[in-house]
Amino acid sequence: MKQIPEIRLYNSYTRSRDILKTHEEGKLGLYTCGPTVYHYAHIGNLRSYIMEDILDKFLRYAGYDVKRVANITDVGHLSSDADEGEDKMVKGAKREKKTVLEIAQYYTDAFFSDCDKLNIRRPDVVEPATNCIPEYIEMISTLLEKGYAYKAGGNIYFDTSKLERYYVFNEHEEENLAVGVREGVEEDGNKKNKTDFVLWFTQSKFEDQALKWESPFFDEMGYPGWHIECSCISKKHLGEYLDIHCGGVDNMFPHHTNEIAQSESYLGHEWCTQWFHVAHLNDESGKMSKSKGEFLTVSLLESKGYDPLSYRLFCLGSHYRKSLVFSFEALDNAVQQYEKLIARIAQTEPMSGEEIDGQVFESFRDKFIKALAMDLNTANAVSLLYDVLKAKTNDATKLALVEDFDTVLSLNLTEAAKKLREDNEEKEKNKFAGVPQEIIDMVNERTEAKKAKNFVRADELRDMVKAAGYTIKDTPQGAEVIKD
RNA sequence: GGCGACAUAGCCAAGUGGUAAGGCAAUGGUCUGCAAAACCAUCAUUCCCCGGUUCGAAUCUGGGUGUCGCCUCCA
Numbered sequence: 001m002k003q004i005p006e007i008r009l010y011n012s013y014t015r016s017r018d019i020l021k022t023h024e025e026g027k028l029g030l031y032t033c034g035p036t037v038y039h040y041a042h043i044g045n046l047r048s049y050i051m052e053d054i055l056d057k058f059l060r061y062a063g064y065d066v067k068r069v070a071n072i073t074d075v076g077h078l079s080s081d082a083d084e085g086e087d088k089m090v091k092g093a094k095r096e097k098k099t100v101l102e103i104a105q106y107y108t109d110a111f112f113s114d115c116d117k118l119n120i121r122r123p124d125v126v127e128p129a130t131n132c133i134p135e136y137i138e139m140i141s142t143l144l145e146k147g148y149a150y151k152a153g154g155n156i157y158f159d160t161s162k163l164e165r166y167y168v169f170n171e172h173e174e175e176n177l178a179v180g181v182r183e184g185v186e187e188d189g190n191k192k193n194k195t196d197f198v199l200w201f202t203q204s205k206f207e208d209q210a211l212k213w214e215s216p217f218f219d220e221m222g223y224p225g226w227h228i229e230c231s232c233i234s235k236k237h238l239g240e241y242l243d244i245h246c247g248g249v250d251n252m253f254p255h256h257t258n259e260i261a262q263s264e265s266y267l268g269h270e271w272c273t274q275w276f277h278v279a280h281l282n283d284e285s286g287k288m289s290k291s292k293g294e295f296l297t298v299s300l301l302e303s304k305g306y307d308p309l310s311y312r313l314f315c316l317g318s319h320y321r322k323s324l325v326f327s328f329e330a331l332d333n334a335v336q337q338y339e340k341l342i343a344r345i346a347q348t349e350p351m352s353g354e355e356i357d358g359q360v361f362e363s364f365r366d367k368f369i370k371a372l373a374m375d376l377n378t379a380n381a382v383s384l385l386y387d388v389l390k391a392k393t394n395d396a397t398k399l400a401l402v403e404d405f406d407t408v409l410s411l412n413l414t415e416a417a418k419k420l421r422e423d424n425e426e427k428e429k430n431k432f433a434g435v436p437q438e439i440i441d442m443v444n445e446r447t448e449a450k451k452a453k454n455f456v457r458a459d460e461l462r463d464m465v466k467a468a469g470y471t472i473k474d475t476p477q478g479a480e481v482i483k484d
Numbered sequence: 485g486g487c488g489a490c491a492u493a494g495c496c497a498a499g500u501g502g503u504a505a506g507g508c509a510a511u512g513g514u515c516u517g518c519a520a521a522a523c524c525a526u527c528a529u530u531c532c533c534c535g536g537u538u539c540g541a542a543u544c545u546g547g548g549u550g551u552c553g554c555c556u557c558c559a
Binding site: 033036088160176188195197204225229248249256257258259277314318321333334335340347379380386450453 | 500507517519521551552558559
């Protein structure tokens, strides 16, 4: 078996950078809270998926046999981040006059299309929440049997008072919790404890629930609560022990806290001990949110002429646990960096028969692993690209390293550099396409005159070409001719 | 109000006790008739503030301040 390096990741559970351990040696189960498919993902959502993608790919690079699972939430949501009351999926459907499932399919496709553009690998298993109703019913039944859940007012609630420790991520004192922080959240009188949460609904303040299922709990049709899906989908595909659970920091509480409560009460043992949380992308006004109306999407960036991979590079330049403020100035910065990086790689051309220097290759590879093994330091990993390009070694080694690093960084470095070279060659080949021979002759004569420093003649020829309806443009590859 | 994370140049940032990486921008230069590109050079006596520990602190510690997130139907 491949020697796996020691990897440290910040663990929200212990609040320290722990050495990664897996339940089964060499194998690693990774779970990601997937998107709610009622609208396009904004680039803040996508930041989390980019950083989780780096984690996923690095773990594979380091030698783990990774199985990654994500859910698609296509049922049961609030209408907005501001929680105004309508179900998100229902509201999305109304907005677009489609059925809930059509909406879900549409935005699921849109989500993965965005991921493709950002080089985010698709998880090994992608499970829509509506696929797992029997699993939810089974888990809820067991929780009822074990006394961790109770029926009240047509719903089933999880009884948090049965837990030794509910707030696993924070040291909350119940009396200090602010009530009704979020507008529109009303206290639910059915709850025995303030912190109890719903596992199964038949009665909800959201009346137009489009999707309902039969259950053994009530005669009425119902639908699952908002936390049960991740617990069940994870268990379905990754078993009773989960190695790493990913998500945005905003899901730490209550979502992840509730997942742990459900899963461990159901399983009767510890479930997941490593929690990876990605900080938010903010704009000048704070947290990026879909409820503010217009929001930044990948398509919007593209329509403004940005390569989505520049955004990926922008994200990699920062640390996943730091909140990042998005601005177009910062993105332009990344665009420049990306273009220059590609240009430099394009200039790196091995001579035929050049061999890779194994020692240099291994020493850089080692540094690359060290950077990412220390709590996924992507900024240092990107810096290493520059060290490689500056290194005293041959071009074959440099290119091999760039290609190797890019299996994790996923910036299309080699492909983009190759394309740049081909484009330049193509331009060179076609620079006189469709231009009459007499014009070409004049252009060539001007080039000669320039070489001979006969600028009077050169300018004269340029004017003659201009008079014939063509403009000469000097480029790094030589003179180009454009028909006016 | 409570809990947590973060605070390093114009911007993005690295840094886990030994004297401030890297990138973008900027400035000067080389080279090109000009320009672009490329290349070379310059660019934080100092790391939010005030104490403490230490031979030595951006790094540890105590106290402030600021920014962001969460506070229970935001997956």
